[in-house]
Amino acid sequence: MEKIQMVDLKGQYNKIQNQIDSKILEVVKSTAYINGPEVHNFQKELEDYLGVKHVIPCANGTDALQVAMMGLGLQPGDEVITADFTFAATVEVIALLHLTPVLVDVDPINFNISIEAIKKAITPKTKAIVPVHLFGKAANMEAILEIAKEHNLYVIEDTAQAIGANYTYKDGSKQKVGTIGNVGTTSFFPSKNLGCYGDGGAIFTNDDELAHTLRGMVNHGMYERYYHDVVGVNSRLDSIQAAILRIKLQHLDEYNAVRLNAAIKYNAAFSNEENIITPSICENCDCHVFHQYTLQVKNVDRNDLHKHLLEKGIPNAIYYPVPLHSQKAYTDKRYQENDFKVTNQLVETVLSLPMHTELSNNQIEFITQTIINFINK
Numbered sequence: 001m002e003k004i005q006m007v008d009l010k011g012q013y014n015k016i017q018n019q020i021d022s023k024i025l026e027v028v029k030s031t032a033y034i035n036g037p038e039v040h041n042f043q044k045e046l047e048d049y050l051g052v053k054h055v056i057p058c059a060n061g062t063d064a065l066q067v068a069m070m071g072l073g074l075q076p077g078d079e080v081i082t083a084d085f086t087f088a089a090t091v092e093v094i095a096l097l098h099l100t101p102v103l104v105d106v107d108p109i110n111f112n113i114s115i116e117a118i119k120k121a122i123t124p125k126t127k128a129i130v131p132v133h134l135f136g137k138a139a140n141m142e143a144i145l146e147i148a149k150e151h152n153l154y155v156i157e158d159t160a161q162a163i164g165a166n167y168t169y170k171d172g173s174k175q176k177v178g179t180i181g182n183v184g185t186t187s188f189f190p191s192k193n194l195g196c197y198g199d200g201g202a203i204f205t206n207d208d209e210l211a212h213t214l215r216g217m218v219n220h221g222m223y224e225r226y227y228h229d230v231v232g233v234n235s236r237l238d239s240i241q242a243a244i245l246r247i248k249l250q251h252l253d254e255y256n257a258v259r260l261n262a263a264i265k266y267n268a269a270f271s272n273e274e275n276i277i278t279p280s281i282c283e284n285c286d287c288h289v290f291h292q293y294t295l296q297v298k299n300v301d302r303n304d305l306h307k308h309l310l311e312k313g314i315p316n317a318i319y320y321p322v323p324l325h326s327q328k329a330y331t332d333k334r335y336q337e338n339d340f341k342v343t344n345q346l347v348e349t350v351l352s353l354p355m356h357t358e359l360s361n362n363q364i365e366f367i368t369q370t371i372i373n374f375i376n377k
């Protein structure tokens with residue numbers, strides 16, 4: 001059995017190496033390193049794939065969130081509601097722009113922002129909600145849009161972990177996550193489901209005016225060369241990364257299907273284990289692209305299991321060990337521990353297992369059997 005990796009970028013690269021290598025060389029020889037045709041073509045291809053009018057490529061997923069909030073014209077003091085259980089980038093940019101982050105609890109089943117908690121957190125200062133489609137699972141967009149409409153709020157979808165996932169409406173129609181709210185953002189960090197070989201990101205919107213604003217903002221606020229209409233940033237996707245992403249975008253659905261398949265196998269292996277709560281997988285599931293496969297364990301010390309697996313050569317990770325409301329940078333007098341029952345529990349019980357496109361059946365069997373043996377010892 002091959003050594004198990006948490007994320008196997010090498011194995012994935014090996015399968016497309018010829019295409020990637022020749023394309024990189026082509027871009028190098030072209031010297032169109034910034035805003036070249038590769039970036040433009042990638043933008044168009046991603047717009048088609050997502051079914052969205054505008055994709056604005058940028059330098060990373062954190063910038064994408066920041067520029068999205070700048071483009072919407074959010075002002076210092078505006079309150080922005082987001083999930084307590086996510087990667088810090090989401091709350092970081094809110095604070096950086098001197099907006100007021102309002103962290104709220106999440107749902108214990110799908111780990112995404114709790115609808116009840118959003119409702120409780122709304123004040124006259126609330127201006128936006130940032131749902132994060134955590135671990136690849138679509139958040140409950142219909143309920144979020146309804147609240148947003150009622151209170152006249154913007155919805156900014158953090159799709160860094162969920163590119164390619166579909167949200168299914170009650171009437172059965174589907175839409176790609178990131179294209180449902182006013183604006184969506186993603187990251188092409190190498191380990192994401194659509195990862196490049198460095199940093200990269202993008203913003204999505206169906207709003208023509210907002211798209212125009214954002215395109216200038218990522219390029220020093222320039223709409224006409226050397227005329228700076230607004231304060232912007234320097235946040236561009238470079239051509240080599242765009243070229244790599246064009247090749248990998250063609251495989252995204254296949255990559256996400258392979259991840260789902262691995263998740264189905266994990267779930268099957270754990271189906272009789274009372275002390276393991278597995279992620280739920282619906283029929284013909286396309287609302288979850290399994291950026292992470294994350295368990296909750298009961299009646300066993302999660303940290304002991306974490307160490308035991310490492311000793312057995314099974315990489316695994318705790319995403320995330322500290323709720324954001326308890327992080328030094330983001331504490332706030334408004335927070336009451338009682339309002340974070342779910343995140344406070346998740347940080348003690350979650351464990352993410354190896355998840356990537358190259359997992360073999362033998363590896364999955366070894367991982368699941370090792371966990372089952374430990375839990376029942």
Ligand SMILES: *Cc1c(COP(=O)(O)O)cnc(C)c1O
Pocket residue numbers: 060061062063086087089090132158160161186187188189199200201
């Ligand atoms: C990775 C990630 C980001 C940030 O993306 P970068 O490209 O690393 O800046 C933002 N939000 C979430 C939920 C992420 O997982």
